[in-house]
Amino acid sequence: MQYESWIDRQIREATERGEFDNLPSAGKPLNLDPDEDWWIKAKLAHEDLGALLPGPLMLRREVERIQDTLADVERESVAREVLDDLNARIREYYLRPGPGPQIIVRLVDVEAELDAWRRRH
Template sequence: MTPESWADRRYREAAERGEFDNLPGQGKPIPGLGQRQDENWWIKGLMEREDIAMPLPESLALRKEVGEISQTLADVRTEEVARRIITDLNERIARSHRRRLDGPPIHINLLDVEATLDQWRSSR
């Protein structure tokens, strides 16, 4: 038996069992068919389907982390772990000051560790 006839038989048997009935999108046109695709169409589609956020350049990602530090620390149980998270972020910010990052040039101030910990304590 040739591979094509084997595949054709498997398809026919599956169709007879009704395995292709009521599939999502059945009877609807294929989205984007006939339209010109850009070279990254597949990654954009994956990110949309999987609800993946667009990755930010490092400079913007650091600024976002600083802005979201309260949410980051919200579930932290101990002051030691909170201090370690803040210190790690400050070290990455300090490294960013010493070298050129990808993305727009943004100056990000270091976090005041004690003030940030005070906010963390008061939110608990």
């Protein structure tokens, strides 16, 4: 006769009741990251916590996703304001760099982005 711990018994009984059947990730491989900070990366991705990024990295993300930002904009004048505001914040970053290494953030080409916006609308 083998000893069954309280935890083992709970797991066995839950399995018998079918509580582990049809779980969302059942049968899928585990996404194991060898990095010791895997849980931080997973939490940031799962919760979309990009707002926790330092200022220049947030600006870079905004530049990368500018067309997504402009997708809901109906008027060209508003789209231009959004682009000009982003460029103003990028210029402000260069005027007042924070501690640590300088991160390069490119300015948005307003006319090129407006052309892309016009093609989508």
